[in-house]
Amino acid sequence: MPFANTEIPGRFQTLLAERGIRMTGQRRAILNVIETAKKHLDAGQILRRARKLDASIDRSTVYRTLGLLKRHGLIDELDLMHLEGEAHYYERKPDRGHIHLACLRCGKIIEFDSDLFESLKAQMEKECGYRIAVARLEVGGYCSKCRT
Amino acid sequence: MPFANTEIPGRFQTLLAERGIRMTGQRRAILNVIETAKKHLDAGQILRRARKLDASIDRSTVYRTLGLLKRHGLIDELDLMHLEGEAHYYERKPDRGHIHLACLRCGKIIEFDSDLFESLKAQMEKECGYRIAVARLEVGGYCSKCRT
DNA sequence: TTAAGTGCAAATATTTTGCTGTCAC
DNA sequence: GTGACAGCAAAATATTTGCACTTAA
Numbered sequence: 001m002p003f004a005n006t007e008i009p010g011r012f013q014t015l016l017a018e019r020g021i022r023m024t025g026q027r028r029a030i031l032n033v034i035e036t037a038k039k040h041l042d043a044g045q046i047l048r049r050a051r052k053l054d055a056s057i058d059r060s061t062v063y064r065t066l067g068l069l070k071r072h073g074l075i076d077e078l079d080l081m082h083l084e085g086e087a088h089y090y091e092r093k094p095d096r097g098h099i100h101l102a103c104l105r106c107g108k109i110i111e112f113d114s115d116l117f118e119s120l121k122a123q124m125e126k127e128c129g130y131r132i133a134v135a136r137l138e139v140g141g142y143c144s145k146c147r148t
Numbered sequence: 149m150p151f152a153n154t155e156i157p158g159r160f161q162t163l164l165a166e167r168g169i170r171m172t173g174q175r176r177a178i179l180n181v182i183e184t185a186k187k188h189l190d191a192g193q194i195l196r197r198a199r200k201l202d203a204s205i206d207r208s209t210v211y212r213t214l215g216l217l218k219r220h221g222l223i224d225e226l227d228l229m230h231l232e233g234e235a236h237y238y239e240r241k242p243d244r245g246h247i248h249l250a251c252l253r254c255g256k257i258i259e260f261d262s263d264l265f266e267s268l269k270a271q272m273e274k275e276c277g278y279r280i281a282v283a284r285l286e287v288g289g290y291c292s293k294c295r296t
Numbered sequence: 297t298t299a300a301g302t303g304c305a306a307a308t309a310t311t312t313t314g315c316t317g318t319c320a321c
Numbered sequence: 322g323t324g325a326c327a328g329c330a331a332a333a334t335a336t337t338t339g340c341a342c343t344t345a346a
Binding site (some may be wrong): 058 | 324325326328329334336346
Binding site (some may be wrong): 055077081086099101103104110112114116117119120121123124125127128130131132133134135136137138139140141142143144147 | 204227229230234247249251252260262264265267268269271272273275276277278279280281283284285286287288289290291292295
């Protein structure tokens, strides 16, 4: 069964509470937006959606919360080949790092998982002597519909 | 013989001339900077170096020239895990896409090449039906000196 | 000659920061 | 009660654009 979404809503709250991070209404709203997102969102989109839950939320609170989640390794930051503008996109950290393929024409994003990618990471750790913390593979190309 | 730099200086000029792109003193300076760079530079660094060759060069000319080179597939745009700030870094497009590993502590960047990476790209093209134009793998971690 | 390129200034976009008041614990 | 967090406004950073002048071909 590929892609069973076993995400428990509220998981972020639990994880942050375990680490003694203070929970506020604003954070709850932002976490909720990210946890329930069906696509990758940038900071501006997260702000707009979070404001529907709590109209007073400020831009800087979104950035500060994203920073917090990044520091705690709960989300990943993506560029998605900068399809539109230069903003970053965010997603819940997947159990196993996956690859993003973006269609440069229609903008469709698909996610891809591969043992080869895991092997490659293992090879890099071995041959370069690096302990890998994040490995971001982002691919731009043309999807089956768009390539001519 | 790994890493034989067979780059012919002036290659960009030739390639652009072949495509009927107009050559100007400013462009020559900027191309020169990128072609002779020994490390990845961001737009600001390219501007500063180009100005040593032609003091009148404007920031916007650098960005416009980088756009031109990107459109013509002569350079690659990298993030290098945003080690400092959010700027992009540029390098001559390598014959074979390589991987950048950045040390999150000391900032050292190493480049890595792997058949496994080529196989992975082939696998993605096959299984996803995408024709891949760019594949950017950027890794953050801790180099042998910095990991504790 | 003339379309493409340039500098300049201003606009845009994204993210960060200082400060002061507020709230979770 | 107090230290962490919030909103607000302003700054910092990165990049893009409109326009009038200049220049390569």
